[in-house]
Amino acid sequence: MPTTTENMVIKLDNGYNIGFDPKKTQIQPIKKREEIKTKAKPPLHQNEDLPLVSILSTGGTIASRVDYRTGAVTSQFTAEDILTAIPELSTIAQYNSQVVYTILSENMRPEYWIKLAQAVHNEIKNGAEGVIITHGTDTMTYTAAADTCYIHRGTKVRKMHTSRRDAFQSINTQPIATINYPERRITTHIDYTKRGEKKLTLNARLEPKVALIKYAPDANPDVIDHYIENDYKGIVIEGTGLGHVGTDWIPRIKDATEKKIPVVITSQCI
Template sequence: MSNCLETLKTDIGDLVEITTKEEKTKSETKTSTTYKGTVMPCLKDDVIMIKMSSGYNAGIKKEKIEEIKILSAGETPKHVKTELNIKKEKKLKNISIISTGGTVASRVDYKTGAVHPAFTADDLIRAVPELLSIANISGKAVMNILSENMLPAYWKEVAEHIENEIKNGADGIVIAHGTDTMHYTASALQFMVKSNVPIILVGAQRSSDRPSSDAALNLIASTKFATEGLSGVYVLMHGENGDEYCYLHKSVKVRKLHSSRRDAFKSVNAQPVAKMNMLSKNKKTNEKDYKIEYIADERELKQNITDNSSNVEINTNLEEKVALLKIYPGINSDILKYYTDNGYKGIILEGTGLGHAPETLFNGIKYAIDNGLLVAMTTQTINGRVNMNVYSNGVELQKMGVISCEDMSAETALVKMMYLLANYNLEEVKELIGKNTVGEITKFSLIDLN
């Protein structure tokens, strides 16, 4: 029992009613509030957490509690697994679901709100039974981290697990991932893994304990696409804030553009690859039907598949001494000198507008390039293309040796530079950084993407 719960004489799982101390409002009226819910594990010693019947969590500071009533004592939380007898279906493809963490394929103790990984095949099917009709599922957790703690070393680890799963007979790979840095991982895998097997990253914006969770539908849709015989790496997330459809995005052209909406991921300077609509229930099977619509050319997506055999090749060499630097008013050249003097090999600038940087930064940029660093330019506008031929600022940057990344996102450019610098010499990298290699740069800018 935590110090918080011990002093309040309650325990995890107890159903409690908490009344707060009276506080004066702006109108000088004294009010108190009553909360009713199930006690959850404390995150801080001075705050008690409860899960209310609405499904939302509430945190109440101990110092504000006037009275706490235990309405019923809680039981020790336990997860009872139902017996499953799952047989492989010859007509279905074999899909491996790999977890790196996140909430998309976890189970929740609804009594306390505690989230637990659900990563055996049986656990996944208990959580999302619809998977049984889509594919033969195998599941494993290769790590369990918050995606903000993702490292390039972990990208390599995931790539190695992908290679093993494909060599062991997987027809498709689904990677469950936290959403914060999922687009970085997706880009890294696109550069590191060459395979004719679809590799699809999937996340969830809302945790599994919330009525508005997007986890189940995202997992169903990603597994469905993993059976489609595509080649390459993709990201699958909700296409709108309801539950009508999901979008499949190209790994190197997608970005998280909202902190909390279920349709937070958007294709940038490109359209989604495909869309999966959730239809009404099939009257014969009483199960929901799903319809896939390809937005990109389906033949192009499957062009690398020449036979029914699966193949995979990975290259996990990455140069980690690469920096991503956002340009802002007042930025000082000292930061560029720091990177240069501390052994960095490359810098991606996230410039303003068409790809600009203030003149006060010119000496620092020149210092970096003169000392052998590769410096390339993206734009912080997110949408649009770098064009350093329009204004004198961009022309001067090019004269120094700054290379345009065209319509590549800053995140993809960072990962691409890491990959190129580890596998090619500097002159080769200068040629390749601004050229399309895996779909990261489009030849023409699309006028209307909405």
């Protein structure tokens, strides 16, 4: 199997993997590997009378498939792949798909947010009535806040659990809507901007050099000097309670503001 380490990884018949140090292991071939034939994809039939939905992929597990015979992970993100895996979708809409980029969500960067926002804007301009973004869950809330295009309000949602399916919760507000999948019913809970109420615009400007600092008791304020010296354009500090930091932080914050670097204090509380 492919591996990022020097160890050898073998796929067992039961689907589990085991790793060995090849320098300490004797290997005896049993039989020649059988040639793996790739099945041809069935032709894709879509109903042009249904609404058009665009699916944008940013990478991660959701856009990949594991071949358990070889252990290889391959990208599976064409419209054919999606409808083959979930054929019921073809009764809801017609689809096109686009891979915007393929990364682990922990490697997300501001320039990727801009590229994704541009892709969403283009799909809507080209007639898509809905846009679905597939994204790794670890940093999904950051992307939602940057692009504000999810069911929860992008700036008011937080991942509250590492792996539960209901890990995401709206903070200090209700979600925009809840979805009943079996009945295909969407129930809205709060006001939101509906299609056509505002002109579609794209603001693709985003300042990447903004620091986020979480304050903790006895934290060293020298960290602020690092961002001043490296020409950061803004600093956000998560303080305790209503937004408090130790008094020894005040002179460093003043140094930053005197150099025209905005410093925003917010609370760690949710």
